[in-house]
Amino acid sequence: MNSDPKSIEIQPVQRPIIGEITPPGSKSITNRALIVAAMAEGTSILRGTLESDDTRVMLESLKKLGISWSRLDQNTITIQGCGGKIPASQADLWLENSGTSIRFLTAMCATGSGTYILDGNKRMRERPIEDLIHSLQSLQVDAKCTEGNRCPPVKIQTTGLPGGTVNIAGSLSSQYLSGLLMVAPYAQGPLEIIVEGELVSIPYIEMTLDVMKRFGVEVQTEDLQSYRIEPQKYQGCDYQIEPDASAASYFFAAAAITQGKVTIPGLSRSAMQGDVHFVDVLEEMGCEVTWEENSITVQGRKLQGIDIDMNAISDTAQTLAAVAVFAVGSTRVRNVAHI
Structure with a gap:
């Protein structure tokens, strides 16, 4: 065990990640x-x-x-509120x-x-x-x-x-x-x-x-x-305020990588955050995605590499990079020069 209070020791995952979690607000x-x-x-x-x-x-x-x-x-x-007049x-x-x-x-x-x-x-x-x-x-x-x-x-x-x-x-x-x-x-x-x-x-x-x-x-x-x-x-x-969809992407990614199953309440197709559509990327890679009225569930499956434009959800490009390591074949991420 590392005794350094400034470091965190991470143990490898030995089983699929399964559960429900609500991330902090966006x-x-x-x-x-x-x-x-x-x-x-x-x-x-x-x-x-x-x-x-x-x-x-x-x-x-x-x-x-x-x-x-x-x-x-x-x-x-x-x-x-100040009614538009800064005091x-x-x-x-x-x-x-x-x-x-x-x-x-x-x-x-x-x-x-x-x-x-x-x-x-x-x-x-x-x-x-x-x-x-x-x-x-x-x-x-x-x-x-x-x-x-x-x-x-x-x-x-x-x-x-x-x-x-x-x-x-x-x-x-x-x-x-x-x-x-x-x-x-x-x-x-x-x-x-x-x-x-x-x-x-x-x-x-x-x-x-x-x-x-x-x-x-x-x-x-x-x-x-x-x-x-x-x-x-x-x-x-x-x-x-909705849960943070960028933060949710980490848990969805964990489900994808470990072939687990993660549900995030408080997010849906009507969410105003574009990053909620990171699950569409995971679905394209092979995951099973279930959209409910007030939740999204990702079930991990065998992952395939993809070629994808991430301009609209660029904040999740790094999450995808982590997932891509576990996919079969190469993954190409395009149009994220502005991040």
Whole structure:
């Protein structure tokens, strides 16, 4: 037995993995719901939130912006929305290395009135955010990367987000587009967003639109390549967050590799997370997949290698790589350069 407290000893599996498990809440949905609930009118209760560093960083930053929130229990958060008017006129936000948080909060701060600094650790200062900054600048928001190197720290001096038309590259992170979409209802006029080039990670944009709709905002879109958002207000609500489909992929993969059987409750064909369709990949490799109204079951079978485009569910590409080692023949994963 290894006595090092910083290491974990993993014993080889001697039998099929069989069981039912509910993963933690989706990180992607949690951070979107936190932004939307913070900007909404009234109180929201978010159930099934993920307890993680990203969630903690987001909540700490929202508090610095003047948003009131509290925990009802470990996975339930109540948020008093600001009605689209950020209370704080000045804030220094420390985002550690949370890429989702800095992208969403950069867009949110552009709707405020004042000066906001967004920064993070050494790794964060190596992560480009220039394309989102350029989009805000094209809308006449005074935003810049203060070191002049395309990366944080970011400084925003704003009197609000004007309406108008903005172009954004579709081939980079979909989080830039998601950030703009979520704050667009609080622009000072109608906002039109045009995607240039092929849009990556489409399921994450569909997730953003779904969260916005659940809080009462409608977005006009043409084939997810252009969007028009009229000034609107989110309405606080009681919102249940799905289990994390990316985390679920690990347990489905375990069933596939060991020819076991794993059921995940809380996920179904109607789930808003694209990664739920990782089970379709396993089915193509030979597994048996059963979809129920509120659960998915994977029964492992003999695995065959495949050639597959993983663009839409790229976060599960590494899970597939682990499964592919146990398949007969080679597996080729394509179109995941953006991960």
